[in-house]
Amino acid sequence: MSTEKGGWLARLKKGLERTRVNIVGVFSGGVIDDALFDDLEVALLGADCGAATTSELLAALRDRIKLKGLKTPAEVRDALRDELTKLLAPCEARIDLERARPLVMMVAGVNGAGKTTSIGKLAHWLADQHKTVLLAAGDTFRAAAREQLAIWGERNGVEVIAQKSGDPAAVVFDAVAAARARGIDVLIADTAGRLPTQLHLMDELKRVKRSIGKAMDGAPHEVILVLDGTNGQNALAQVRAFDDAVGLTGLIITKLDGTAKGGVLAAIARERRGRPLPIYFIGVGEKLDDLQPFVAERFAAALVGAD
Numbered sequence: 226m227s228t229e230k231g232g233w234l235a236r237l238k239k240g241l242e243r244t245r246v247n248i249v250g251v252f253s254g255g256v257i258d259d260a261l262f263d264d265l266e267v268a269l270l271g272a273d274c275g276a277a278t279t280s281e282l283l284a285a286l287r288d289r290i291k292l293k294g295l296k297t298p299a300e301v302r303d304a305l306r307d308e309l310t311k312l313l314a315p316c317e318a319r320i321d322l323e324r325a326r327p328l329v330m331m332v333a334g335v336n337g338a339g340k341t342t343s344i345g346k347l348a349h350w351l352a353d354q355h356k357t358v359l360l361a362a363g364d365t366f367r368a369a370a371r372e373q374l375a376i377w378g379e380r381n382g383v384e385v386i387a388q389k390s391g392d393p394a395a396v397v398f399d400a401v402a403a404a405r406a407r408g409i410d411v412l413i414a415d416t417a418g419r420l421p422t423q424l425h426l427m428d429e430l431k432r433v434k435r436s437i438g439k440a441m442d443g444a445p446h447e448v449i450l451v452l453d454g455t456n457g458q459n460a461l462a463q464v465r466a467f468d469d470a471v472g473l474t475g476l477i478i479t480k481l482d483g484t485a486k487g488g489v490l491a492a493i494a495r496e497r498r499g500r501p502l503p504i505y506f507i508g509v510g511e512k513l514d515d516l517q518p519f520v521a522e523r524f525a526a527a528l529v530g531a532d
């Protein structure tokens with residue numbers, strides 16, 4: 226725990242510092258009054274929680290104050306941490322790596338979200354779990370993306386299936402076939418975030434998904450959207466659009482070590498309350514081990530400063 230605290234958790238806390246300072250400030254006075262609730266509303270909206278999530282959290286807090294007879298701002302802050310944890314908990318889930326071999330993961334997201342970087346980190350994490358990994362360079366639009374993935378592959382001793390002027394659907398088809406032939410545990414397919422203008426990204430992603438399905442029944446087993454955590458409320462629109470197109474099974478939220486405010490995770494959790502969308506990992510830096518499983522309670526504590 227102590228080494229962890231000095232490492233990624235410290236970076237997460239540093240990243241969420243602005244939000245936490247604002248929220249801690251709200252509870253620094255001596256009394257629970259309307260002004261406190263007004264300030265908290267501003268802080269939660271400012272943290273990218275969104276209007277609906279913010280008003281639900283405030284209502285839940287008012288209920289808790291009455292029900293439990295909370296007397297001090299510090300107690301209300303703990304209650305906020307608990308409400309956030311409750312909201313985020315359904316998003317806490319692990320990928321079941323054993324249910325197929327190869328387990329095929331398709332990774333999607335807009336340009337710059339952190340797909341390729343996260344795939345590199347994921348390959349590293351999987352190697353730690355003693356899984357064999359193959360990567361498919363499905364972002365054939367950008368030569369740089371293919372090279373970037375190749376570098377990640379090299380660092381991890383993981384092979385990358387790529388084609389110089391490839392059609393992404395063909396690349397992933399070949400990669401699934403290769404993974405099956407070699408008895409690989411996990412295949413991760415990178416995809417493009419932007420295409421030559423005449424093509425529609427979502428149509429292309431559907432085609433890539435179908436191609437994976439043709440190469441292996443039941444695949445892809447995971448369709449993961451990578452979201453830039455600094456994008457704020459726009460992340461919700463991305464979740465909807467990609468889910469409509471390719472049916473998401475989970476999320477990776479990156480750059481939570483940077484200027485992200487963090488509340489958008491709560492907004493996503495609220496929107497998907499009826500059918501939770503797992504947040505498998507969060508990205509907290511650019512190094513190989515800067516991808517960490519999402520833990521609702523830790524995240525809520527880092528956001529609210531009550532731990």
Ligand SMILES: Nc1nc2c(ncn2[C@@H]2O[C@H](COP(=O)(O)OP(=O)(O)O)[C@@H](O)[C@H]2O)c(=O)[nH]1
Nearest residue numbers: 336337338339340341342479480508509510511
């Ligand atoms: N600080 C930080 N930077 C990240 C993280 N994840 C990705 N990045 C950076 O974001 C930029 C875009 O990442 P990339 O993987 O190329 O995005 P892609 O276009 O979706 O494949 C790169 O400069 C990455 O180093 C993260 O968790 N924290």
Ligand SMILES: [Mg+2]
Nearest residue numbers: 340341364370
């Ligand atoms: Mg990329």
